[in-house]
Amino acid sequence: MKKTRSDDLGFRVGTGLFGVILIGLVAGIAFVLYSDASVAIWKFGWRFWQTEIWDPVAGEFGARPFIWGTLYSSVLALVIAGPIALGIAIYISELSPAWLRKPLVFLTELLAAIPSIVYGLWGIFVLVPFVRRLEAGTPDWMRALPLFSGPPLGLGMLSAALLLAIMIVPFSSSVAREVLRAVPQAQREGAYALGATRWEAIRMALFYARTGIVGSIMLGFGRALGETMAVTMVIGNTPQVSTSLFAPQYTMAAVIANEFAEAADELHLNALVEIGLVLFIITLGVNVVSRAFIWSLGRQSRTRRVRAVRPAPEAA
Amino acid sequence: MRNARRRLTSHVVVGLCLAAVLISLVPLALILFYVLKQGISSISWAFFTRMPVPPGETGGGMANGIVGSLMVTGLGAIFAIPIGVTAGVYAAEYRGTRLSNAMRFAADTLNGVPSIVIGVFAYGVVVLPFHHFSALAGGFALGIMMLPLVMRTTEELLLLVPHSLREGALALGATRARAVFTVVLPAALPGILTGILLALARVAGETAPLLFTALNNSYFTTDPRQPISTLTVQVYTFATAPYADWHQQAWAGALVLVMMVLTCSVLARIATTRMERMQRGS
Numbered sequence: 001m002k003k004t005r006s007d008d009l010g011f012r013v014g015t016g017l018f019g020v021i022l023i024g025l026v027a028g029i030a031f032v033l034y035s036d037a038s039v040a041i042w043k044f045g046w047r048f049w050q051t052e053i054w055d056p057v058a059g060e061f062g063a064r065p066f067i068w069g070t071l072y073s074s075v076l077a078l079v080i081a082g083p084i085a086l087g088i089a090i091y092i093s094e095l096s097p098a099w100l101r102k103p104l105v106f107l108t109e110l111l112a113a114i115p116s117i118v119y120g121l122w123g124i125f126v127l128v129p130f131v132r133r134l135e136a137g138t139p140d141w142m143r144a145l146p147l148f149s150g151p152p153l154g155l156g157m158l159s160a161a162l163l164l165a166i167m168i169v170p171f172s173s174s175v176a177r178e179v180l181r182a183v184p185q186a187q188r189e190g191a192y193a194l195g196a197t198r199w200e201a202i203r204m205a206l207f208y209a210r211t212g213i214v215g216s217i218m219l220g221f222g223r224a225l226g227e228t229m230a231v232t233m234v235i236g237n238t239p240q241v242s243t244s245l246f247a248p249q250y251t252m253a254a255v256i257a258n259e260f261a262e263a264a265d266e267l268h269l270n271a272l273v274e275i276g277l278v279l280f281i282i283t284l285g286v287n288v289v290s291r292a293f294i295w296s297l298g299r300q301s302r303t304r305r306v307r308a309v310r311p312a313p314e315a316a
Numbered sequence: 317m318r319n320a321r322r323r324l325t326s327h328v329v330v331g332l333c334l335a336a337v338l339i340s341l342v343p344l345a346l347i348l349f350y351v352l353k354q355g356i357s358s359i360s361w362a363f364f365t366r367m368p369v370p371p372g373e374t375g376g377g378m379a380n381g382i383v384g385s386l387m388v389t390g391l392g393a394i395f396a397i398p399i400g401v402t403a404g405v406y407a408a409e410y411r412g413t414r415l416s417n418a419m420r421f422a423a424d425t426l427n428g429v430p431s432i433v434i435g436v437f438a439y440g441v442v443v444l445p446f447h448h449f450s451a452l453a454g455g456f457a458l459g460i461m462m463l464p465l466v467m468r469t470t471e472e473l474l475l476l477v478p479h480s481l482r483e484g485a486l487a488l489g490a491t492r493a494r495a496v497f498t499v500v501l502p503a504a505l506p507g508i509l510t511g512i513l514l515a516l517a518r519v520a521g522e523t524a525p526l527l528f529t530a531l532n533n534s535y536f537t538t539d540p541r542q543p544i545s546t547l548t549v550q551v552y553t554f555a556t557a558p559y560a561d562w563h564q565q566a567w568a569g570a571l572v573l574v575m576m577v578l579t580c581s582v583l584a585r586i587a588t589t590r591m592e593r594m595q596r597g598s
Contacts, residue, residue: 008491016406019406021399023418023422026429029434038507107341107344114347115573116521116522117551119347122347166343173570197326200364221384228431253430253524260527261437283433287425291424
């Protein structure tokens with residue numbers, strides 16, 4: 001009896017250690033980013049995020065355009081992708097005939113599995129020319145609005161937001177689909193029994209799963225915030241704060257991707273790492289909150305476990 | 317009258333949901349169409365066997381990038397699989413303990429960290445101390461990205477193994493470690509391997525964490541201490557350069573990447589269908 005217990009302890013400690021490595025990694029990321037950014041953090045303070053001039057040669061580092069570009073592009077992508085992702089989730093989990101469900105899931109998962117660089121390549125050579133024509137064809141009275149001001153370059157916020165939307169739709173919809181599947185069947189049956197139409201029954205399910213739905217859309221938002229390659233290739237990489245959809249802008253991830261390898265002096269490197277640190281903190285916050293939403297739904301329903309993490313694009 | 321309106325609303329919503337599905341399939345079709353069309357016209361055997369050529373010259377390939385991608389992904393796997401599988405075993409075996417919850421939380425957090433940030437971390441940990449961009453640093457970055465995927469897959473699949481198997485082993489006097497490593501883990505192995513395959517496919521397509529860890533290299537190398545070119549970084553370099561023949565090469569690279577993802581997804585789908593059938597049969 002005693003022997004079994006000590007074996008057990010060895011096994012537990014042995015495997016547990018690897019888990020500690022995993023936890024240590026997350027803490028390590030926060031620590032390394034902080035220490036590698038410390039020069040910039042102490043030198044600039046809050047000013048770093050309030051000024052708009054980014055000139056590494058002159059030693060001026062103002063990161064406001066990047067945080068603006070990241071938030072603006074992600075919010076736009078969310079506005080476009082949110083309703084579409086929700087519609088797909090509803091269709092697949094509530095409406096689709098059984099034989100169509102698996103192929104549809106497979107196709108949306110495939111969209112999620114395509115590498116970011118392929119989206120970027122497609123973005124440069126197909127989406128951007130299309131957006132340029134669209135922008136050039138915009139009537140003059142619309143071009144007078146600040147939202148559509150500036151020359152029709154194609155490269156810019158609109159292309160980035162569209163590309164991001166395409167990329168986060170499969171992500172949000174697959175989590176929202178899992179969330180809807182966690183709604184007890186009795187909810188829908190109850191609604192139908194009371195004479196509800198299809199939409200009214202769906203509305204019941206949506207209401208029941210509301211926290212999880214919000215969480216799934218937010219997870220997509222978190223994805224958009226950190227997306228790098230595709231955005232870098234189509235957003236135009238110009239550090240400016242502008243509300244115009246036509247204007248070329250810049251994001252936090254893009255400036256790191258473009259300048260990090262060539263950053264020569266310590267201050268420049270530290271400034272870039274500080275941008276990475278803040279990006280890390282923002283995405284961490286968004287992810288934790290959205291998982292808390294999804295998790296609270298899982299606890300409430302208890303009938304089915306909601307899989308909040310999607311283990312790679314899955315084909316089932 | 318009121319019922320007619322309710323029915324109409326219902327039909328409209330159902331229509332909108334169907335429209336959402338169709339809208340999302342349009343970009344998928346367009347991307348696959350362009351990658352196939354542009355990629356097939358510029359891919360050839362030479363793409364896999366030859367080195368890149370300067371702009372203006374025709375022919376050439378991305379042999380160094382393909383080998384580099386395999387190497388960096390392999391290095392990542394060497395790092396991620398042992399840690400991920402063992403941590404997954406703990407999370408499944410000691411479900412509900414504080415450490416297993418913390419582990420799961422860490423994995424989910426790591427899964428949400430933008431890949432570019434992981435690149436910055438790998439730069440700080442591997443590149444800075446050694447003053448050298450290297451394939452190792454790239455592999456480390458990709459390994460971190462694989463880790464949460466491998467751990468969660470292992471955990472989920474171990475939980476699917478029927479309890480009777482484990483109980484049988486324990487009843488025969490096996491220790492817990494022995495029951496897990498000789499009975500439970502082998503039973504879940506096909507599923508775990510599928511998960512690992514998908515994780516590999518996903519990180520092999522990553523570009524951002526390699527930009528300033530593995531960097532790039534115009535020559536052929538298999539030395540893990542040297543900077544190395546990868547297929548994805550080469551596609552990026554070629555796509556953003558102003559030369560038409562380089563763009564064609566980039567499309568060929570994209571075709572290879574998409575084919576890899578497609579093959580892995582289909583393989584995984586076959587494997588999971590077969591496993592489901594097996595479970596239903598038992």
